[in-house]
Amino acid sequence: MQNYQKYLDPKVLNKISHLELKARMIVEGFIWGLHKSPYHGYSVEFAEHREYSPGDDIKHLDWKVFGRTDRLYLKQYEQETNLSSYILVDTSESMKYKSGPVSKFEYATYIASSLSYLTLQQQDAVGMFCFDKDVVKVVPARTNQVHMKAIVSTLAEAGNVNKTNMESTLHSIAGMIKKRGMIILISDLFDNPERILAGLQHFRYNKNDVIVFHVMDEFETEFPFKDMTKFLGLEGYPDILADPRSLRKAYVAEVEDFVTTIRRGCLKQQIDYVQVTTNQLLDVVLTTYLAKRLGRR
Amino acid sequence: MEKFFVNPGMLWFTLAASVPIIIHLLNKQRYKKIEWAAMKFLLNAMKKTRRRLQIENILLLLVRVLILLLLVFAVARPFFQSSTLSALTTTDTHLIVVLDNSFSMDNKAGIKDTSLDAAKNICQKLISGLKIEQGDQLSLILFDDRPSSIKGEGTIQLKYVRDYLDNLVVTKRVTDVFEALKAAKEVLDKSSNSRKQVYLITDCQRNGWPERNASGFGDFKELITDIAGKSIFNIVDVGAKDPSNLTVSAVSMKKQVAGINEEISFEVQVSNNGPSPVTAVGVNFFVDGLKQGANIVPQINGNGLNVVMFSHTFREAGPHFVSAKIDASDLEADNERFLALDVREKVSILCVDGDPSPAGYISDSESYYFTVALQLSKDAFSRHSVFAVDQMTPVAFFGTDLRSYDVVVLANLDTLTEEKVASLEEYVNSGGSLLVFLGEKVDRLINNELLYKNGAGLLPGELGDIGGNMADMENSIFRITDCDINHPIFKPFRQRKEYLARFIYYQFYKMKVDEKRSDVRVIARYDDPDKSPAIVEKQFGLGKVMVFTSTCDDDWNILPRLEAGEYVALMNETMNYLNSKPFLFKxxxxxxxxxxxxxxxxxxxxxxxxxxxxxxxxxxxxxxxxxxxxxxxxxxxxxxxxxxxxxxxxxxxxxxxxxxxxxxxxxxKEGILEKISEAELKDMLPEVKFSFSEGLEREGGKQLDIKPVASSLWKYLAYAVLALILVESFLTMTFTRKM
Incomplete structure (x- = not known):
């Protein structure tokens, strides 16, 4: 079990082909590293007593109450299905970029699957939206453990072909989610920041908790290229031939500018913004999620 | 291209200038392809930096191309001849040729052409390299010991100069490089051309250059340093290698005064101005243009001299000349030497006797010994004496016109008048000679007043007391100890000083001489405690005054009675000396x-x-x-x-x-052809930058290689390249730091 922790490293995860297994490895590895098990208290909290009516499972009878009062009462536990988590995964073309072994999209699937696994482990419902310029796939929120399979297969099937159009997509997703819950957006956010923020605002308007995992490749933030390079534009951008050394400073400034805009916008809307790069260990992702999750209870 | 570049072949390397461009283009061709997601940022970054990047790139490219181009140009050494470009570049040349035409340049050294011929060839070649119509200028300075500029500076018709050079012959003067360079400096200072070239073409005679320890050497060094600093300074040695030359360096007469019918000896001095000894040099002797004798000098050592004697008896009085000529020597001008002389029929001497003898006792008169001495000649072979003495009493003297006499002798004269003194002064002033003997009759006061005149008169000194005492002869013996033995009157005693010791005086006048005066000279002194003067002379106008402070006869001394003819010799030489009219300007x-x-x-x-x-x-x-x-x-x-x-x-x-x-x-001096070498010049003038070439255009020597005169533009190009390399490094550094 000790070795599970290594699965927090995306490079290691990359060698495992089965996504569900990956998710399990991540979560197990993560949980194993915590001092206190998060399982205790989750979804087993006592809520109230209810009079027995025929057909009820006698497993939940409170024998102590029966002994005192001769009445049959059932122990009623709190329902965890109150919280639904929706994971929004960007499947646009830009997500397929990778400088190392793991592409942004792959990294996004790790996040998505491990969070799904974790959520389901906690008896919560989890749903998923895959989108590019439109909503591509929808997996409704369920608490069923078998539901994991649906999520994993959906992610595996998703291809990266289209452009992003975040605002409209986010609006339409927001319209689809009837019950408020937790919205987890995993994307490289390569779109107009104002429009992204406008889209996110819709979720906040619906009183949802929002976490944004901003996935970028290390190369996209650092721009460490040296030789003359022809950059082939994804998502309909033109190709550019340039000497990257001369552009690096301006590029990095651009990126920082962009990130700052997004971060500020998120802060303003009380949205948790987490910037991750594809070479980062996944525990950051899970810690953030859990912190948010605990804060909600 | 030869018209514009010294090394046109180097221009192929201009192709190298395309290397940076090619590298730039190749870089554009060789690139990696990457699919890129964050294109938006890249595009924005591009948009913001493109302009600056392009400028930087072009700037760097330009600088690099320029470095290579300038480097190639610098090595190719450009010079522009078109008038428009020459205004922009530094090619308009002022050629200053300083050409030695002293007579030593006539030396052939055994070959057909003289040094001057070689020099002319070099000049012509230098001139043919000029482009007058394109701003080049020429100054030709000919020099011996006085430089003369031909047609001033610039604006010369080349043809005129060329014709002039063709007909140029040597002068008979000596070389003086210092003077020539002064003239060159003047031309140089006036020149407005941006490039100046000085060619000093000479046979590099050592004598033509100032000596290192000479007083003016500092000035010379300063001058030549200045010239070399302002121009490209070339010294071209056209002299023969290891030159040797024989020179008739002197022809002189052995006597001071030449009279008719006496045998006169002439000494001909031949110098060997080469390092190796010469044997059997034939010398011909001419009198009045006719050959009168020939002799052979058996041997002359290297850098030595030898003399040969000739004699001649003139039968006619008047101006004559002799000359000596040696047979063979490459340099002709100094093979012959002339001497002009006047042959006198007689030398008229007026002897005023202040103490004439009573009739019948001729030998008692004051001037007896003197007259006899001059009738005899010390030269036993010549039977004729040139001296004709007129003895005269003081009374007769006052009425005599002095101008017909060559020498006036005042012997123990007691009286003088102001008038006579005035005529004497005029006589001496215009070149006559006066000889004064003192004695018992001489009136000290009259003499001091009329003849000394506090230094303004004829006498060289003021008469004082009488020294010695005839009455006490045995205790009053004085000899001459201190005398100027090199004075012409002592010529016979130079080899035999012991004869001088026989001169014994008993009595004399003490004469006070102001020895600071340059026109007064004490020739001999007695050995009395005061060291009184015995013989004094004074230059008075053109003439001479000589005073013997003792008597003319044997009253106060024993001179006339000396047996070996000392008195005769002394008097003859004194007369010769007083008669020797200066040959100085003859x-x-x-x-x-x-x-x-x-x-x-x-x-x-x-x-x-x-x-x-x-x-x-x-x-x-x-x-x-x-x-x-x-x-x-x-x-x-x-x-x-x-x-x-x-x-x-x-x-x-x-x-x-x-x-x-x-x-x-x-x-x-000019016949001494010994040369000053390049090494010596460099040693003598260590700070002076000059190029030295020798043996050019002489038979068997090198030809002058006239390269088109490259401008110093290449130097500036090289500086520019260095500067650009620095600029390039700086730009690269700043640009990459930004990145």
């Missing part, structure tokens, strides 16, 4: 003026001076204040004998009368 070197005194009665006459090659000039006497009349002729460029004739006063058709002869000779 025998001169080339370039020095000829000068002679004209008798007062001839001041209005016309004189004709005929140079050796028979070109004549007419001369008029010039008055010189407090002196009289002289004839002066400055143009003495030809060697040989110049004849001066006096024209008859009227147009009576009488032939002109020969007055005098002058001899003009080359300076024997």
């Amino acid at each position: 025998n001169v070197n080339v370039g020095e003026p000829l000068q002679t005194v004209v008798k007062v009665e001839d001041y209005a006459k016309n004189f004709i001076l005929t140079a050796p090659k028979s070109s004549s000039v007419s001369l008029r006497p010039i008055e010189v204040k407090n002196f009289g009349f002289i004839l002066l002729h400055k143009n003495t460029e030809e060697t040989g004998i110049y004849t001066l004739e006096k024209q008859a006063a009227d147009a009576s058709g009488q032939p002109p009368q020969m007055e005098s002869l002058f001899a003009v000779n080359v300076n024997p």
Whole structure:
């Protein structure tokens, strides 16, 4: 079990082909590293007593109450299905970029699957939206453990072909989610920041908790290229031939500018913004999620 | 391309300038392809930096291309000849040729061409490299010991100079590089051309250069440093290698005064101006242009000299000349040497005897020994004496015209009048000679007042007391101990000083001489405690005054009675000395003026001076204040004998009368051809930058290689390249730091 922790490293995860297994490895590895098990208290909290009516499972009878009062009462536990988590995964073309072994999209699937696994482990419902310029796939929120399979297969099937159009997509997703819950957006956010923020605002308007995992490749933030390079534009951008050394400073400034805009916008809307790069260990992702999750209870 | 570049071949390397461009293009071709997601940022970044990047790139590319181009140009050494470009570049050249045409340049050294021929060839080649119409200028400075510029600076018709050079011959003068360079410096200072080239073409005679320890050497060094700093300074040695030359360095007469019918000895001095000894040098001797003898100098050591003697007896009085000529030597000008002299029929001496003898006792008179001594000649072979002595009493003296005498002797004279003193002064002032003997009759006061005049008169000193005492002869013996043995009157005693010791004086006048005066000279002194003067002379105007402070006869001394003829010798030499009219302006070197005194009665006459090659000039006497009349002729460029004739006063058709002869000779110094070497020059002038070439254009020597004169543009190009390399590094550094 000790070795599970290594699965927090995306490079290691990359060698495992089965996504569900990956998710399990991540979560197990993560949980194993915590001092206190998060399982205790989750979804087993006592809520109230209810009079027995025929057909009820006698497993939940409170024998102590029966002994005192001769009445049959059932122990009623709190329902965890109150919280639904929706994971929004960007499947646009830009997500397929990778400088190392793991592409942004792959990294996004790790996040998505491990969070799904974790959520389901906690008896919560989890749903998923895959989108590019439109909503591509929808997996409704369920608490069923078998539901994991649906999520994993959906992610595996998703291809990266289209452009992003975040605002409209986010609006339409927001319209689809009837019950408020937790919205987890995993994307490289390569779109107009104002429009992204406008889209996110819709979720906040619906009183949802929002976490944004901003996935970028290390190369996209650092721009460490040296030789003359022809950059082939994804998502309909033109190709550019340039000497990257001369552009690096301006590029990095651009990126920082962009990130700052997004971060500020998120802060303003009380949205948790987490910037991750594809070479980062996944525990950051899970810690953030859990912190948010605990804060909600 | 040869017209624009010294090394046109190097221009192929301009292709290298395309290397940075090619590298740039290749870089554009060779690139990696990457699919890129964050294109938006890249595009924005591009948009913001593209302009700056492009400028930076182009700037760097330009700088690199320029570095290569300039480097190639610098190595190719460009020079622009078109007038428009030459204004922009530094190619308009001022060529200053400083050409030695002293007579040593005539040296052939055994081959056909002389040094001057080689120099002319070099000049012509240098001139042919000029482009006058494109701003080049030429100054030709010919020099011997006085530089002369041909047609000033610039604006020269080359053809004129070329023709001039073709017909150029050597002068008879010596070399003086210092003077020549002064002239070159003047031209250089006036020149407005941006490039200046000085060619000093000479046979590099050592004598032509200032000596290192000479007083003016500092100035010379400063001058040449200045020239070399302002121009490209070339020294071209056209002299023969290891030159040798024989020079007749002197022809002199052994006597001071030449009289007719006496045998006169002439000494001819031949110098060997080469390192190796020479044997059997034939010397021919000419009198008045006719060969009178020949002799052979058996051997002359390397850099040594030898003499050969000739003698001649003149039968006619008047101006004569002799010359000596050696047979073979490559340099002709100094193979012959002339001497002009006047042969006197007699030398008239007026002897005023202040103590004449009573009749019948001739030998008692004051002037007896003196007259006899001059009738005898010390030379046993000549039976004729040139001296004719007129003895005279003081009374007769007062009525005599002195001008017909060459020497006036005052022996123990007691009386003098102011009038007579005045005529004596005039006589001496215009060139006559006065000899004074003192004695018992001499009145000290009269003499001091009339003759000494506190230093302004004829006497060289003031008469004091009488020294010695005839009455006590045994305790009053004085000898001459301190004398100027090199004075001409002591000539016979130079080898035999013991004869001088026999001169014994008993009594004499003490004369007080102001020895600070330059015109007064004590020739001999007694050994009395005061060291009183025995013989004193004074220069008075053109003439001489000599005083013997003892007696002329044997009253106060024993001189006339000495057995070996000491008195005869002394008196003869004294007369010779007093008669020797200065040869100074009669025998001169080339370039020095000829000068002679004209008798007062001839001041209005016309004189004709005929140079050796028979070109004549007419001369008029010039008055010189407090002196009289002289004839002066400055143009003495030809060697040989110049004849001066006096024209008859009227147009009576009488032939002109020969007055005098002058001899003009080359300076024997110029015959010393020993050369100064490049190493010596470099050692002598360590800070001076010059190029030195030798043996050019001589038979078997190198040809002058006239490269088109490259401008110093390449230097600036090289500086530019260095600067650009720095700029390039700086730009690269700043640009990449930004990245």
